[in-house]
Amino acid sequence: MGYISDTLKQRRHRAAVLVSAATHDTTIRLAQLQQLNTKQQGLMLGPSEQMTASLNRYRDYLGHEYAWLVIDCREQLHADAIAACCGTLQAGGLLVLLLPEQPSPFALRLLDHAACFAEIQQQPANESTWHAIGEACQQLSRVTPNNVAPEALKQQQQIVEQLLGSQSPQLLIADRGRGKSATLGLAAKQWLASHHGELLITAPHPSAIAQVKRYVGANHERLRFRPWDKLLQQSPAANSPLIIDEAAAIPLPQLRRLCQHYQPLWLATTVAGYEGCGRGFVVHFEQWLRQRYPQLGYCQLQQPLRWAADDPLERWLWSALLLQQPSATATSSGIDERYHDCHASELDDSLLAQAFDLLLQGHYQSSPNDLKLLLDDPQQRLLLASENGQITGVVWYSQEGPLSAELAVAVQRGQRRPAGNLIPQAVGYYLQQQWALRHRCWRIVRIVVTTAQRRQGLGSQLLQQLRQQAQQQRIDWLATSYGYTQPLSRFWLNNHYQTIRISQRLDKSSGRPACFAAQALSTELQPPLATLVTYQQQQQRWREQQLSTTDVAQFAPPLLDIIDALYDAFINAYIGFNDAQFALFCQHQRGLICLPQTLHRAIDEAQLAQRLQQPSRASALAYLRQHLNLLKN
Structure with a gap:
């Protein structure tokens, strides 16, 4: 039983083996696979120490390419990690997916849709399965992937020319494996060769731009990564050019501010839901971009670079995870009521x-x-x-x-x-x-x-x-x-x-x-919910500096009960300062405590140390709680 064949490599297809009912010796088997990974040709994600990293760290590896991939989902079926990391798998590569021993409806869906593809196999966790997996991973570690299809390279070059030839911002859309990072890198390389100074690039994670820099070449030091939140905190130089990668994983209000503060050259993103980004992003953000930039350019990489257009692994993922829009004419007789x-x-x-x-x-x-x-x-x-x-x-x-x-x-x-x-x-x-x-x-x-x-x-x-x-x-x-x-x-x-x-x-x-x-x-529940509504309204008035001592004196007993509960929770260190400061102010106005004047208005907990002249936030909280406890006692 072999999972890698000459036909698979020639067609630039990828395969998968779904291992169900993993046995107690799986940990040993995974350790043996890791021993084969001396050149880091493979990526192993899961909860055990034999793995490259935990599932929750999968984003750190999205800027790389691998010949084989092992995802251990026996304890936690992480659909986002499966979808995203399969985008790092090269043509001819192998996914090994370990499923929970007791399959859930989602796991059964993965298995049911796998039955439609000969290259996606379901196997028990026995000796022959692990032997075949080991042989395949060892073989793949020595293989160089086939060349990219000419039509995909042609499309990429056309889009690079479009990115460089326009004076207006360009929105680049692509699914995984289409060469989005390479396209940005090639365009950035030519832009840096014809311009002086730096070119800024931002993304949700630094690893997202590793592939971009790889294609920039000698000028890669002038392509400077900055986290998007740091960019918003600093004052940009006039018309600072900026590339935004994986834009859909950045909150929309912050994306808009980035476009207002900087000169966006290219905004690129994945839209198939791989990294927590719905298709709604394209609708809402493109709408706003077109209002701000009427000449906005739009380009989409459709041909995959890392694998063939009819790759069975991608087709299985899109089918099982519903990443492709259903037909507009698709109907069902399953619903006959409104x-x-x-x-x-x-x-x-x-x-x-x-x-x-x-x-x-x-x-x-x-x-x-x-x-x-x-x-x-x-x-x-x-x-x-x-x-x-x-x-x-x-x-x-x-x-x-x-x-x-x-x-x-x-x-x-x-x-x-x-x-x-x-x-x-x-x-x-x-x-x-x-x-x-x-x-x-x-x-x-x-x-x-x-x-x-x-x-x-x-x-x-x-x-x-x-x-x-x-x-x-x-x-x-x-x-x-x-x-x-x-x-x-x-x-x-x-x-x-x-x-x-x-x-x-x-x-x-x-x-x-x-x-x-x-x-x-x-x-x-009508009275307690009505009291919470009143509490929120009064707290908002306080934040807007419209609440007086007289107002607090007229608070009804149910409202005072909430204030007392939040005050007690704060001095007992159950809740933080941000959630308690309105209650603290009210207790001061009632004459029950003496709150420092600097804390009478709404502030963020990060400012607390400065207001109380303490060396750290933790010491400021301890000082304030001690002060309030002394007053209470």
């Missing part, structure tokens, strides 16, 4: 593809891990709206709470933060509301409708349908979280979701403050 509530694993392939494509288009940073979560987590549900067999709207919601009494206490004290139950944990911890951890909540993860249905009321109709279902199942409250904007806030307010918290930290995906909104369904 609204349909289900788990993703219950949908046929056509309906699942339609639903997930909507989520990819509607949300800025969707990824293959979202598909895995929808298929594998029984708490994730979909509410679909359809018309004539076509899905027109999707609500993705998560069933959350209640938590056990013991876990609820640990969450409130900041000692535990288990996966899931995002809204109950956020309200229970940041606002110290234990009731939130004891009741059933449905969290709206995402809501999206087709372009044709926007501003037609379908989103609100879906929310009303979800509310009816929740009431029938005696759910206590509904909630959501989103990156705050005024239009989004109006949408949720119009649908009776009141703002209960706006974080002062910016969400890493949207670049905006995370906003939490909710509505009570049970009569029991």
Whole structure:
């Protein structure tokens, strides 16, 4: 049994072996494979020390190319890592994917779609399988990949000429393996040869530009990488030219600021969801770019450079992970009603593809891990709206709470933060509301409708349908979280979701403050939720310096209970300063503590040490807590 053949190499195809029910001696087998990797021709990702790195570090290796790839997903099926790292695999290469012993719906999907390709094999973890894998990896470590197809090189050269020949910014779109980094590098090489000074380049991770620099050649020192957040903190020289790579993995507001502060030459990105970037990025960002730069250029690398256009590994990934847009005419007889509530694993392939494509288009940073979560987590549900067999709207919601009494206490004290139950944990911890951890909540993860249905009321109709279902199942409250904007806030307010918290930290995906909104369904939760709404409103007034001592004196007892709980949580080191400073101010205004004058206005915790004249943030927090504890005692 061999996984590498002359035919595979000649066709510039890649193969995969999916190893199920991995046995106890797998660790030994992996160590043996690592011993073969003396020239680092292979990449091994997984939880054990025999691997090159852990799965969560996969982004560090995206700027490289490998002859073989081992991904150990027995403990954690990481769809993003699988999709992204397969883009580093050369033509003729081999993927070895270790799957969990008990296959989940997502793992079964990988296996089912693999059955359509002779080059994607499923094998048991026995002696013959490991022997064949070892032989293949040893053979691949000595192989030089075949030359690139001429048509792919021709397309690349045409795009390099387009990048260099325009005075307006150029947006370069490509899927993995199309030579995006090489194209940028070749263009940068010629630009540096004809210009003086430096050329800045930024990306979400330094490793993303390793391949770009490789193609720049002698002038690579003049191509200077700067993290995008550092670029926004410094004052640029006039018209500083800038390349932005993997643009879709940078929050949109920050991308816009980069374009405003610098002179963007080329903006390049992957759009197939490999790195947490949905197709919605292209729609939203290109729209903004065309308004700012009417002469914006657009180019797309379609022919793969690293493998053949009909590569079976890529076709398997695109099929299994739903990375390709479904046909516009695809229909299904699976839905015959206006609204349909289900788990993703219950949908046929056509309906699942339609639903997930909507989520990819509607949300800025969707990824293959979202598909895995929808298929594998029984708490994730979909509410679909359809018309004539076509899905027109999707609500993705998560069933959350209640938590056990013991876990609820640990969450409130900041000692535990288990996966899931995002809204109950956020309200229970940041606002110290234990009731939130004891009741059933449905969290709206995402809501999206087709372009044709926007501003037609379908989103609100879906929310009303979800509310009816929740009431029938005696759910206590509904909630959501989103990156705050005024239009989004109006949408949720119009649908009776009141703002209960706006974080002062910016969400890493949207670049905006995370906003939490909710509505009570049970009569029991109406008073505490109304109090949280009032607390958020008063806190906002304080941030805007519109709150007086008289106002605080008139706070109702339920509001004072929240303030007392947050104050106690801070002095006991359960919560941080950012989440407690309004409560501290209120306690000062009530005459219960004496807060230094420098802390009467909203500041960031990073400024605390300077305000209290302490050497570090930790010492400033310790000093403040000690001061408050002395006053309390």
